[in-house]
Amino acid sequence: MSTPLQSNPPQPATRAFLSGIMAAWTSVFALVLAGSYVGIGALAHEFGFSVGWMVASTLLVWAAPAQVILVSTLGAGAALIEVALAITLSAVRLLPMVMALLPLLRTERTRQRELILPAHFTAISMWVESLRLLPQVPRENRIAWCNGIGAGFMGVACAASAAGYYLAGGLPLPLAAMLLFLTPMSFLVSVVRNxxxxxxxxxxxxxxxxxxxxxxxxxxxxxxxxxxxxxxxxxxxxxxxxxxxxxxx
Amino acid sequence: MSGWIDWHAYLVLILVGFLPNEIWRMLGVVLVRGLDEGSEVLVWVRAVATAVLAGVVAQLIFFPAGALAVMPMGLRVGAALCGFAAFLLVRRSVLAGVAVGEAVLLAGAVLLVP
Known part of the structure; x- marks a missing residue:
């Protein structure tokens, strides 16, 4: 399909939000996120964080590489300023991603503050799937739809972080390696597809x-x-x- | 953990986890204000984002951490190549690529790693 798809007529915002959630849960990235966050949850358990802290870090940071750095450096007792520096360096990539995504969501009537939530939801999985699927979403619905796909992915990741936290220690080596391989393998093929x-x-x-x-x-x-x-x-x-x-x- | 330590851990999460990460997203919200969707700057910005993503993917394959680092380099690269080939052969399906790549990694891990 090389020609741009025809946009469907606009829906109520709640419907658009729900169809965003469905897009997240039917995406292959739901599996990928689940696997990756089981791994991070297990890591947080090993380093002695609480399960509430682990889930809060998924809600607030919402970037798997940064969370791996956060848990492993804090857990190893690194200086706070060093941790903050490592996190901010790993997060620079979010700037061009947000800048490439937001112009697709705006209409003339969009207020600046409506773009804050979609920006917070921006992470590799959400970005890749949004750039692929947004052309089929009516422009008026895109912010609600993006909040839906972001919330859908984040829900999966929170559940998986908690599950991984309680599974910790019971993962055999080949399975642990497979969980860590999910991220590079899925990003490799999905970015090329996009x-x-x-x-x-x-x-x-x-x-x-x-x-x-x-x-x-x-x-x-x-x-x-x-x-x-x-x-x-x-x-x-x-x-x-x-x-x-x-x-x- | 006592209540005080727990409270302290959440404060640390916000100061060194949330804020240093979120600042780039919010900077993006500010910087994109006057930019038009079709502008040339955004084509460049998207190319930069795509190159960074490719760099992340390559780093995770060539310089991994944890259990993946135990797997030999040849196995990691081989699994990624097999997954990519499956993706191209099966109508550019992401699921096929991920499934085949993971299966090759598992087979290699069982056969090669004691």
Whole structure:
């Protein structure tokens, strides 16, 4: 399907919210999140946090990589300022994600504060699925729909964090490895599926190569540089390519 | 845990977990204000976001933590390649890719890791 899908007529906001929740629960990411958060819940138990704290961290932080850092560094007794720095560096990626998503949700009448909740719900799973499914959602319904898919995913993650907390210690090694492999495997295929434009495919390929090279070379802020170098190079290359195509030979 | 320690743990969660993370989301809300949906800046911003995601994925495969780090590098890369091939073969299905990748990792973990 290369042509944009026709938007359906607008629905009441509650209906849109519920269909967002259904989109979350029927998405393959519901499984992925469940698996990943069982792993993080188990980790929180090992490091001696309470189950209420673990669920609160899912509600407030809502970013699996940051939560892994938070639990393992706090649990190991790292200095608070060090923990805060590590978290904020891992969260820089949320800025371009929010900036790419919000313009799809706005109408002329949208108030700034209505965008705060969808921004809080923005995480890799929600972002990937929203960019894929939003073209089918009427523009007037998109904020409610995004709040629905975000709440749906977050509900799954909270239940899984609590379940993992009580399962902790009983996970055999191959199963624990499988839970940790869910995130990279699902993101690999779903981001590629979402990349319809040349610039996005190039950015993914470049990021995949540049990221490990920078990490291997122990460059500081490796992920931020990966984004800036890979993304800018992909953008420049696709601009050059389309400028060439437009100019008659 | 006593009541005081619990209260303290939640305060730490907000100060070093929630705020340093959330600031980037809220900065995005502010910065995107005047930007039009079709603007060129956003094409670049999306390319940056996509490259960062690719970097995250590659790091989790090449430099993993915990139980995944126990698995040999060849097994992790092999499982990811098999999953990706399955995704391409089965009508670009994410579920097929994840299922095959996980199955290869499990088989390898059982056969190769003592």
């Amino acid at each position: 990349s319809r434009l040349v610039v996005d495919r190039l950015a993914f390929g470049l990021g995949f190569v540049v990221g490990p090279l920078l990490t291997w070379g122990k460059v500081d802020l490796a992920l931020m540089w990966t984004g800036l170098i890979g993304g800018s190079a992909a953008y420049a290359a696709s601009r050059l390519y389309s400028a060439r195509k437009r100019r008659p030979p």
